[in-house]
Amino acid sequence: MMKFSKEVMHVGEMASGAALTVPVYRFKGLGDGPSVYIQANMHGAEVQGNAVIFQLLELLRNMEIMGDITLVPYANPVGCNHKNGEYTLGRFDPITGVNWNRMYHFDESIIKPFVQQCIGKDDATIERDFKLLMIETIEQKLDHNIFGLTTGQRIAYQLQRLAHQADLVLDLHTGPISSKHLYCPEYAKESAQYFDIPHTLLIPNVFDGALDEATFCPWWKLQQAFAELGIEFSITSQQVNKESFTVELGSQEQIDLDVALEDAKSILSYLQHKNVIATTDYQPSTMTRYACYLKDYKAYYSPMGGMVDYLAKFGQPLAAGKPLARILRMDNYGDGDPLHYLSLDQEVIPILHFASASVNQGTELYKVFTNFFTL
Template identity: 75%
Template sequence: MNKFTKEVMFVGEMASGAKLTVPVYAFTADNNVAAPTVYIQANMHGAEVQGNAVIFQLLELLQQCNLQANITLVPYANPVGCNHKNGEYTLGRFDPITGENWNRMYHFDQAIIAPFVEQNLDASAEEIQTKFQQLLLAQIDKKLAHNIWGITTGQRIAYQLQRLAHQADIVLDLHTGPISSKHLYCPEYAQASAQYFDIEHTILIDNDFGGAMDEATFCPWWSLQQAYQASGRNFTMGEGAFKKESFTVELGSQEQIDLDVAKQDALSILSYLQAKGVIDNKQYQPQKMTRYACYLKDYKALYSPMGGMIDYLADFGKPLAAGEPLARILRMDNYGDGEALHYISLDQQVIPILHFASASVNQGTELYKVFCNYFEI
């Protein structure tokens, strides 16, 4: 049986002096196989709690696995967000002080790429990997170091997590939607890896940094690979020294956990880790299913044309024909002297992925997010 270690990482403190801490679990492989190392975190957004249940199930299962590489797991990644309640609801998506999305506070400075390539143009692949990882970690350490201006609570949490993530080759950031089906945010270059998860729907994202954890951990390496290519050295992203892959794994709906479903999600992650050589347990294989994908530009939000009470009609994950209703809006204020029911449809076939959590919406509320121009992968 594999043993894990547990540490408590200090990420800040409250006005009362109470410490903000995050649990960190780690498995260390006994062998010297050159398998990719792994970092998995959950609950960066307060209401998105299913990932904690998935990490619980992974901790249970990994103790019985044949480990080929080190794995670090962090539940409750944001101790402020998961405790940010308003009545019975967990808010926790935005920093209540700054208003910034908790998952948009990670760091990448594009300006480090060109000087690094110039200084290491003829270095070996192994040297490039080691030195560039050290540079990324030094950048985070510099951010965390005391200076006269300081950093926000959210940045301090994000940078501490990012420091752990930069030490891994594979990063999985576990999230959920409001009311949602399972789906995967996947870098375009890593599309082939999407087939190893038991997730039917994949969003292929650009190789651009927008502040999220997945982008913060693969975009630096993508930018580095592109810069070397421009200088005449060709490396393949996802292989060798550039074997970095990062995904945002959307596990369903927020504000709830299901331990049985979490076990299936854990098995899905293990099938991916088996495919990547992180574990050597061939019983973990991806399920056969039809997998659909679209590019991020074709992952569209539908906003409510009016205020009212929404009856969400469209099933998640199934193609919805053009003209078929996604929802209907009840306007009781119009009953008796106007139209009380209004149907909402689109003029193209789509796959609904998630919808707003509440039935009560204002005009302009994001009702649905859907795949357009989708294809099988």
């Protein structure tokens, strides 16, 4: 039976002075397996990851863990508790509108000077020093100048400080109404098959503020910078071994502890593959795993306002011309067209759709894989 520690991290204060806190659970690994960071619920309505962390804790405490594991549920105490009507307004700071998952930090300009210092050093040293540099950089951001930090940066940077200490990072999210899907850096494609997730998005080396990018882009850029100098430094080697994923667990505003157990086992299958846990109990399921590149992951915006009957099923190829949805426009009944069928002129896999039937012209209706292939 593994022991874990629990810490309450202070990440901010509300107007009343109420502290914003985040619970942090830690297992100390028994061996030299890779270290792992898993967080959930950075977007307030995307709660299912908390249930997955619950099930992970229940399972992990009863197995042999070889690398350090840090688990952070309720990562965003502002978003988690912010209601507007019955729903949780959790994708963005209610004051500023800034997406909570676009506030992490990466300044590419640290790479080149670091590489210059590293010429001739061995991979283990480079790995250790770059990890320290990233932690130091984020600590400097937290120990900010006189003008301060935004509410979201203070939360994000503290989470990022924990994440930079790990080799493998999983950020648990959900879509609005959604199938399960995985954001995976292109170089880590092989790992996608260890998750029981039928759809994988392969993402490039571009930092746009999200946690997965903030933790894998620095390493990828580092590898590239060495390569430009003709030096091989591989982040997929067993020594360095850096991967980050955003795991989309399904739909938001839902807790299902039984499904969470399945998702926890899927994560354990990946961790077993990476030798984080000393077991052979967790094997990925056999399934067709579809993938597409991020540039081919398309948002389809509603061509009109109206009320949507979503028709397309998630996760299966939808032929060109087949309806995604039909839109009701009762204001047109009797003197116009009250029912509009929407389709695309190419084959797609619908991955998620908007959370409400009521949409404005231009609301993001569906997100779909185009030019998809199997892994």
